[in-house]
Amino acid sequence: MGVSRAPVVSLAPGVHRLPTLGDYINSYAFVNDDGSVTLIDCGIKRAPAKIVAGLAAFGKHPGDVQQIILTHAHSDHAGGSADMVKRTGVAGVTVHVDEVPFVETGEAPPRDTSTRLGAMFAKVPFGGFARSDVVQQLHDGDLLPVGGGLRIMHTPGHSPGHISLKHESTGILITGDAIWNMRSKMTWPTKAGCTSFKQNVQTAQVLGEVEYAIAAFTHGPEIRDNAREAVRGFLRKAAAKGR
Ligand SMILES: [Zn+2]
Numbered sequence: 001m002g003v004s005r006a007p008v009v010s011l012a013p014g015v016h017r018l019p020t021l022g023d024y025i026n027s028y029a030f031v032n033d034d035g036s037v038t039l040i041d042c043g044i045k046r047a048p049a050k051i052v053a054g055l056a057a058f059g060k061h062p063g064d065v066q067q068i069i070l071t072h073a074h075s076d077h078a079g080g081s082a083d084m085v086k087r088t089g090v091a092g093v094t095v096h097v098d099e100v101p102f103v104e105t106g107e108a109p110p111r112d113t114s115t116r117l118g119a120m121f122a123k124v125p126f127g128g129f130a131r132s133d134v135v136q137q138l139h140d141g142d143l144l145p146v147g148g149g150l151r152i153m154h155t156p157g158h159s160p161g162h163i164s165l166k167h168e169s170t171g172i173l174i175t176g177d178a179i180w181n182m183r184s185k186m187t188w189p190t191k192a193g194c195t196s197f198k199q200n201v202q203t204a205q206v207l208g209e210v211e212y213a214i215a216a217f218t219h220g221p222e223i224r225d226n227a228r229e230a231v232r233g234f235l236r237k238a239a240a241k242g243r
Contacts, residue, residue: 031147180218
């Protein structure tokens with residue numbers, strides 16, 4: 001399949017997807033009313049150069065970033081965070097309260113040991129990243145003053161403090177890793193990569209209940225047409241399969 005080379009994909013005025021490894025790993029940027037930028041996720045260790053190029057594509061500089069939010073503390077999302085903190089000059093990152101210990105130590109959350117692969121991963125140091133200070137702790141339901149309001153939804157399972165986000169004014173949902181859309185096909189994240197796969201499946205149901213127009217993913221391209229119906233269809237099918 002073709003890998004997107006675009007440094008940035010516009011989802012709405014002031015809302016941009018920043019592909020950091022083709023469409024396989026995405027960051028997001030929200031431009032606030034005062035021109036400052038809120039960045040969501042920092043990709044792998046090498047991603048910051050891509051993120052900076054993405055910001056430049058809509059006329060922004062790392063110094064414009066005033067907040068960095070991480071959906072969760074895995075190395076494909078937090079791997080570039082320490083570097084981005086340095087480049088932007090922010091004091092640290094913003095994460096859900098249950099993700100704080102992992103971000104502060106740079107250790108990945110525990111893996112689901114109910115699968116053989118997960119049990120194996122759990123024994124080896126895997127997925128660590130350079131630590132960052134946490135400047136703000138998030139809770140379920142928080143509404144951040146980001147370009148018209150960014151709602152925090154705690155969707156634990158992939159990791160204990162995993163979050164999804166909904167931008168209220170544009171109706172854009174960012175699922176985080178609760179649902180993947182790799183190769184434009186919705187799937188669950190790999191079991192072995194989750195802290196509790198079962199909990200991921202349960203908590204993702206909320207993504208079928210809220211209202212939005214566009215579904216955006218940290219892994220894979222966005223869905224612009226009938227996004228909510230597509231997500232609901234995926235969740236319904238997954239529930240019918242009993243997992
Ligand atoms: Zn991921």
